[in-house]
Amino acid sequence: MALISTRALTKRYPGGVTALDGLSVEIEPGVIGLVGANGAGKSTLLKILLGLLPATTGEAHVFDLDTATHGARIRELVGYMPEHDCLPPDVSATEFVSHMARVSGLPAGAARERTADVLRHVGLYEERYRPIGGYSTGMKQRVKLAQALVHDPRVLFLDEPTNGLDPAGRDEMLALIERIGKEFGIAVIVASHLLGEIERVAGWLVAIDAGRLLRTASVSSFTERTGMLLVETDEPADALAERLVARGIDARADGRIVVADLATGGDGEFTVYDAVRDEAVALRLALVRIEQRRHQLEDLFRAGGGNDRFG
Amino acid sequence: MTASAEQPSGTIYDIGYRRYDGPRLGRRGAVGAIVGAGLRAVFGLGRSARSKILPWGGVGLALAPAVIAVAIRVLVGDLVELYSYENYLWGIGALFTIFIAAQAPELVVNDMRHRVLPLYFSRPIRRVDYVLAKLTALAAGLLALTLLPVLVLFAGRVLAAEDVLGALGDEIGALPGIIGNGVIHAIALASLGLAISALAARRAYAAGAVLGVFLIGGVVSAIFAESGGGLVDVAPFLNPLATLDGAREWLFGGSIAESPVAQSNLPLWTYGAGTAVLVLGSWAILALRYRRVTT
Numbered sequence: 001m002a003l004i005s006t007r008a009l010t011k012r013y014p015g016g017v018t019a020l021d022g023l024s025v026e027i028e029p030g031v032i033g034l035v036g037a038n039g040a041g042k043s044t045l046l047k048i049l050l051g052l053l054p055a056t057t058g059e060a061h062v063f064d065l066d067t068a069t070h071g072a073r074i075r076e077l078v079g080y081m082p083e084h085d086c087l088p089p090d091v092s093a094t095e096f097v098s099h100m101a102r103v104s105g106l107p108a109g110a111a112r113e114r115t116a117d118v119l120r121h122v123g124l125y126e127e128r129y130r131p132i133g134g135y136s137t138g139m140k141q142r143v144k145l146a147q148a149l150v151h152d153p154r155v156l157f158l159d160e161p162t163n164g165l166d167p168a169g170r171d172e173m174l175a176l177i178e179r180i181g182k183e184f185g186i187a188v189i190v191a192s193h194l195l196g197e198i199e200r201v202a203g204w205l206v207a208i209d210a211g212r213l214l215r216t217a218s219v220s221s222f223t224e225r226t227g228m229l230l231v232e233t234d235e236p237a238d239a240l241a242e243r244l245v246a247r248g249i250d251a252r253a254d255g256r257i258v259v260a261d262l263a264t265g266g267d268g269e270f271t272v273y274d275a276v277r278d279e280a281v282a283l284r285l286a287l288v289r290i291e292q293r294r295h296q297l298e299d300l301f302r303a304g305g306g307n308d309r310f311g
Numbered sequence: 312m313t314a315s316a317e318q319p320s321g322t323i324y325d326i327g328y329r330r331y332d333g334p335r336l337g338r339r340g341a342v343g344a345i346v347g348a349g350l351r352a353v354f355g356l357g358r359s360a361r362s363k364i365l366p367w368g369g370v371g372l373a374l375a376p377a378v379i380a381v382a383i384r385v386l387v388g389d390l391v392e393l394y395s396y397e398n399y400l401w402g403i404g405a406l407f408t409i410f411i412a413a414q415a416p417e418l419v420v421n422d423m424r425h426r427v428l429p430l431y432f433s434r435p436i437r438r439v440d441y442v443l444a445k446l447t448a449l450a451a452g453l454l455a456l457t458l459l460p461v462l463v464l465f466a467g468r469v470l471a472a473e474d475v476l477g478a479l480g481d482e483i484g485a486l487p488g489i490i491g492n493g494v495i496h497a498i499a500l501a502s503l504g505l506a507i508s509a510l511a512a513r514r515a516y517a518a519g520a521v522l523g524v525f526l527i528g529g530v531v532s533a534i535f536a537e538s539g540g541g542l543v544d545v546a547p548f549l550n551p552l553a554t555l556d557g558a559r560e561w562l563f564g565g566s567i568a569e570s571p572v573a574q575s576n577l578p579l580w581t582y583g584a585g586t587a588v589l590v591l592g593s594w595a596i597l598a599l600r601y602r603r604v605t606t
Contacts, residue, residue: 047606050433050606052429052432052433052606053606072337072338072435072436072437073435075433075434075435076335076337076434076435078433080429080430080433082426082429082430082433082606084426084429085425085426086425086426086427086429086430087425087427088421088422088425088427089421089425090421095357099344099348100430100434102340102341102344102348103341103344103345103431103434103436104335104341104434104435105335105336105337105338105340105341105434105435106331106333106335106336106340107333107334107336107340110331110333114329114331117328117329121328147430151331151335151434152330152331183327183328184328185328
């Protein structure tokens with residue numbers, strides 16, 4: 001059973017903004033990164049999956065439950081951490097999280113017990129009895145995570161969970177997310193515009209752009225070796241690229257860097273390496289670095305129409 | 312977390328993540344939890360002593376006339392009749408205003424202002440459940456002012472009599488009116504107070520708006536009622552408490568000289584209709600307001 005499946009899911013807001021445009025995707029349990037630029041449709045997708053927003057057309061299922069008809073049942077099984085601030089300042093974390101547990105349907109005793117457990121897991125200790133208004137951003141993010149986790153959901157939807165955190169806070173939040181996925185055994189969908197962070201915790205990526213599915217694949221498949229040779233020289237490398245192309249190698253220059261396809265230019269294992277060496281000597285170029293390049297997550301978006309809004 | 316050296320071995324400190332296999336009470340449990348938390352907020356329970364002053368002071372002041380009336384009856388018998396079942400709520404109307412102005416904003420403003428609502432709506436309730444739960448909490452809290460004192464008066468009049476059973480027989484006929492009027496007041500006032508509060512961005516604005524509606528309405532209504540001419544018929548509809556008093560008279564009888572209803576020439580059912588418009592209008596405002604909340 002797929003954790004989440006959508007078919008031709010489209011959402012148009014009144015006023016003409018199309019947030020999702022025929023999105024079809026199947027997502028299996030695990031820690032899944034939902035990546036895309038701000039405005040790509042990530043938050044809209046999460047809200048449709050929670051049954052909070054109706055889709056304009058198309059359909060979506062969570063645990064085989066239709067979001068249009070079984071919203072309440074789905075929301076029992078899901079924990080949701082919104083992107084924005086959502087905490088009342090005048091109550092303590094203990095009081096708030098325990099209230100939210102009860103609103104999720106837990107009896108009072110269980111709500112108290114799980115609140116204590118969950119606040120400990122997210123790393124809130126003595127401060128949990130103080131009003132939330134006095135918390136740091138990092139502590140507030142932990143409370144937001146705790147309220148999403150307190151009713152023992154089967155899947156967590158986290159919308160930009162590292163927003164507003166300093167580098168140390170980011171590391172802790174990412175470690176926590178990883179732990180929830182691996183140790184707690186809860187599926188996690190992390191929506192983020194920060195590929196570098198998602199890469200660290202997610203096993204699978206779903207990339208969307210302008211409401212469309214760009215690509216979905218395992219993170220490891222993105223970071224495999226690519227069969228491209230990257231050559232950096234100490235001066236503009238256009239001449240080198242031209243000479244490589246003349247030898248039948250698929251190469252292009254970008255400033256002082258030439259990228260050459262290792263599978264072209266002949267059958268030999270070191271054909272491209274030899275050609276680079278020979279032509280560099282002929283051109284009297286100094287080589288700064290030669291390395292086999294790995295795919296980077298950014299390629300995901302370049303390949304799909306290309307934009308550099310991710311970082 | 313690991314066991315430190317001085318602790319006896321064999322104690323597990325980090326028991327890891329525990330799953331929850333117990334009962335889940337669904338929507339019903341969720342609504343019950345919101346009502347319960349709402350009632351605590353209405354009476355300032357679990358909060359500072361300062362937040363208890365207004366609600367409990369209000370309840371105390373609302374009960375005082377009943378207690379005094381019963382005491383007088385015990386001491387001097389039937390000679391003085393300060394408060395009747397009919398005029399009791401009209402007499403303490405100002406307390407409702409203060410109670411609602413102070414407590415209705417507590418229930419709804421912060422959830423809206425600090426965007427807590429998406430956390431509620433991402434749980435197994437619907438928006439209407441949330442609003443109904445908050446209404447129930449405020450109405451139930453208001454019963455401490457609109458029903459409890461009159462019940463105390465009722466109990467006092469029965470128990471202070473020499474012939475308790477005979478007195479019970481005399482008074483029991485008033486009971487449906489006491490309960491009906493108290494419940495209608497509670498529901499109508501809670502609806503109006505919550506609707507006004509839901510439109511305000513901060514608790515202080517909400518409190519001010521509630522006070523404004525009741526006080527300005529009350530003053531203008533009183534002026535119109537004294538003015539004579541055509542305005543006397545409008546007067547009871549400008550003050551929600553007067554409209555409710557008209558509905559009380561229509562349903563359960565008993566005219567009060569001080570109420571603008573006494574000066575008006577309109578048939579009593581119009582106040583019943585006015586009350587219905589007040590309640591349904593408030594619900595419509597709440598429905599529209601909460602539909603517009605983005606999650």
